[in-house]
Structure formats: structure tokens, C-alpha cells
Amino acid sequence: MIELIDVHRDFQVGDTVVHALDDISLTMTRGEYVSIMGPSGSGKSTLLNVLGLLDQPSSGEYRLNQRNVTTLNDIEQATVRREQIGFVFQSFHLIPRLTAAENIELPMMLAGIAPLERQRRVRDALQRVTLTDRAEHRPDQLSGGQRQRTAIARAIIMQPSIMLADEPTGNLDRHSGMDVMEILEALNQSGIILIVVTHDQDLGERARRKIKMIDGKIVSDGP
């Protein structure tokens, strides 16, 4: 379960302070499917980064599964990211020199999981994103949709409870975009919290809960 309590995130830009997140409080529970929409610069990515422990709130508290994670040190936060959170980025962020299978394997390698177990899980994940026949391809040998599916496989390989997707279809055509959304939604069906930031009205409508942000504030939140 996710709880944000009075969260602020300020950026000092020159003399002025930008309130990227301005007093955000929200709760999300297991199995929720949330879309975050709003104009450019409204703080959507910043909110996702705070939720993913990539960024720290300037003030306020972030509780993840009843635990205050705002005060954790670097190693503890890394552990939370590794075990609880999956990221899907607009630009995929695959490591170009590694094959699809190796990219998917990466979080497990960093976690020190035994090679045999890794192989088994990579095989399952590849199947789940229907890329079994592309396992040994490097990112430059994959289409955009295949790349994003590889990234999703990597995001789920540690069986996280939260999936954070920042414009996951932003670089994809409509068709591969739908493929990607269907895979993410299937994950959500199995209980994962799915949070999708998007500019696409139609995609946003697919979520059961829709949050709208403007100037760092939540202006509407509902079904």
C-alpha cells in the first residue's frame, strides 16, 4: 500500500523555487490501476520519481506498506526499488550492449540471484511478453514495441508490487502501444499496483482511477 502525506518537492531554479509537487496526499492499494494526466510541467514525472524512490520529497512523508521510506539510506532505498518497484520508461532504457535476455536478467544479477534461477525466470518473463524468439537479440535489433516489452519483462523480473510507467507508449505506434498496455494491464490483473503517466486521453481513460495534476497539485482524482 502506498501513502503520500503532505508531500512537497521543490526545485530551486535560479532565484525562484518551482513547486513540482505541492502538498500531495494520496493512498493507493493493492491491485489499483491509476492513470496520471495533466499538462506538461505539472509534476507527473516528479510524482512518479518520488513514488519510485528515485527522488526524495522536500517535505512530507512517503509510507510504503506501512513503512516510512523517506528516511531510508541509499542501500535500503535501493533494496526497496529492487524488490518492490518496477519501472517502465518512455525511452526503454535498455543497455545497448546486452541482449534482451541479459537486459531482463540485470536486476537479478545485481541482486545476486543464482544463475540457474535467473535463467528460469528470464525464460518465464520472455514468454509473458511473447519475446522468446528474440532472447538473444540486442536492443538495436528489436522494434520499439519489442524493446518496451523487454523493458517490461525486466521490470517484473523481481516480482514487484508496484509498476510505474512514465509515458510507456510515448515512443510507440498505436498498435505496439496497445500491446504494451495490454501486458501492463494483465500484470495489474494479478494484483500489482499499476500507475501510468500519459498524455493520451484514450489510454488515461482505461485506468479505473484517474488523477489529474496541474502545477504540482492534484486537481481531480476519481474513477
Next chain:
Amino acid sequence: MSMPTADYLRFATVALRSYTTRTVLIVLAMALGVASVIALTALGEGARLYINNQFATLGTNLLIVLPGRSETTGMNPAAMMGETPRDLTLDDAEALLRSPYVRRIAPLMVGSVPISFSGREREAVVLGTTSEMQPIRRYTLAQGQFLEAGDASRSGSGCVIGSKLRDELFGPNNALGEWVRVGAWRFRVIGILAQQGQTLGMNTDEIIMIPVASAQALFNSPSLFRIFVEAKSHEVIDKTRAEVRSILTQRHQGEEDITVITQDAVLATFNKIIGALTLAIGGIAAISLIVAGILIMNVMLVAVTQRTAEIGLLKAVGAPGKQILQLFMVEALLLSLLGCVIGIIVGVVGTAILRGAFPDFPAQTPTWAYAMAVLTAVGTALLFSYIPSRRAAALNAVVALARH
């Protein structure tokens, strides 16, 4: 659970392979440094061995006795009372033959005296000694014979001269059998030394050797400058030294007023000096490794900049800063190890080629040089990659991910 070493190595290998030019460049720089440490110290060590061999040809198993104590331990009552040490005499020298370890002895007197032949005159170093000096110092003769064997206490009139002295006194004419004037005395040239040049600080080409008893008369003094002692074998050198000491101490009423130096001791000093030089040369070569280290730092800084997005991703999938630091440092470690391997191969092959080209010169890398090269290479790689790696570890994940 922590990431296994094999995975660190694999991740680093793949990364290094994807930046071929850069990797080759650094490995080359490292290899060059390591190879030069190995080759240059091989030269130094070769010089040391070469000198040792030279010493061996001078006569092995040699001990030299000189009057006076050089290693004074504590107070010396004789010195305090202004006494000079007792002289070394011919009888002292001959007494040493009592020792079963001594093969032969030769006394030595040294002085500088004007020498002349038919109007030509020059100053020369006169050595007073016996026939035994020839085998001890391995003198070879160009012409004639060495000093006559016989009773050392009897003076004689035969002399042996160095090749340069011969040229200066006699020019192109025959010297053998001629009489030369040495101070107020006259000696007949019975032998001419083969050209030998500088050995142990004395140029034998410019000396004249006369019987020791004649030298005593010439210099009007009974005291010897040195006694050369040849032990029967290298194994008994230490025993010989002890015996020489005890015989002479006994003869000098219990006063140990002589010094015995062995060739081993002289060699040890030489070895120490050349060893230090070799170390210095190796150290200078090792500095090139530090230059390679700076190269590593620059290249790693570029790598961190180029791979910023990758670092952000690693953080997003759960790598703490410490692990990212390690990932990058393992890359530097691999670079330096690869450089070491190639450098050692090049250095060893280069040294072998050198040995082939100059068989007289025993070029040979001392073991410590390998250790020094490898430790310096790995040490500088780790040291200089620390700053870039720490920079990678400290990157802000959000900012890093925004770059691609």
C-alpha cells in the same frame, strides 16, 4: 545475497568489449609501463650479474688483510692512547700458510716512485709482491715471465711491467732484459703484463712489480700494505677469515689490529649499490604506469559521462551507489590486469631477445620487479578509477535517466 564476482567480471568484460578503441589504448599504455619495468630492471640485474662474473674472473675465494681495525666496536684503548696499529710484516704473511684452509698468500707493498730508462722518466706505481700474486690475481703475461718463486724475504732484481708503462719507457724497442731505474735501484725487465685495463680500481697497465723484499728496501719500511689470501674453496671462506684473524691476533700479542675483507663482502657492497640503481630504474619505469593511471581516470570519466543513462537505470533496478562504484572499479581492474599480462609477455620476450643479441650480458628480470610492476599497475588503476567511479555512484538517478 550479493552479486557474485563472476558476474562483476562478465559485466565489466562486456562493457570493455563495447569500447574497443578506448580499451585497447589503455591496455597498451599499461602494457608498455609493465614491459618497461620488466625490461629495464632486466638490464640493471644484468649489469649486476655481469659485474659478479667480472669479479669471478679476478680470482675467487679471495681475502684481503689490511692493517688496522676498521670495524671499531665501542672504545679502542689503543686509538685513545694515540698508538698506531701494529705493522703487517712478511712473517705475518707467511704465518698464514699454517692454516689448512689457505691455499696461497701474496704480500703487497705499494708506493709511487720515479722510473726511468735511458733518459725517459715517469712516476709509476710500484707493487712489491711475490710470485704467488700471479695465480691469485690471474695476471696473464704478454711476454717473459712473472716474478721468480722462492724465499720472499730475499730481494731480487727482476721486475714485471704493465703494457702501457712498457710503451712509454721503451716505445717500439724491445724491453725484455733491459735494466730500468726505480728510485735509486735498478731492476731487469723479466716480464710484461698482458693489457688488462682497470681492475678493482687499479690500472695494471701502468704498474711495475718487484719482489717484496726489494720493495721493503726501496721504501725503507718493513710494513706491508696488504696481504692477499686465497682460500682453498669458497665454502671455507668464513673459516679462513676466522683463522686469519686468530693467527694474526696471536702474533700481535692478542691485539686484533687487522681487518680482513672478503671478496664476498666487496661484492655484496657492489650488489647493494647496483640493486638500488635497478630499483630506481624500475621505479622510474613504474612512473609511466602512473601516467597510464591518469589515462584510465580520464577515460573512465568519459565513460561515466557517456553511460550516465545506464547508471540511472542501474539505480532504478536496485543497484545502490556502492555497487555501481564496484562495477566501474572492476572495469579499471580488468584493464590493468590485461595490461599486466600483455606487458609481462612483451617484457619477457623483449628480455629474451636482448639476451639473444648480447649473450655476454645476462639480462634477467628480478622477481621483485614483476611484483612491483603488477602492484603499481593495479594500484594506480584502482586509485585513479576511484574518483570517476565515485562520481558514477553519486549520480542523481532522475537526472541520469533523463539523459540518453
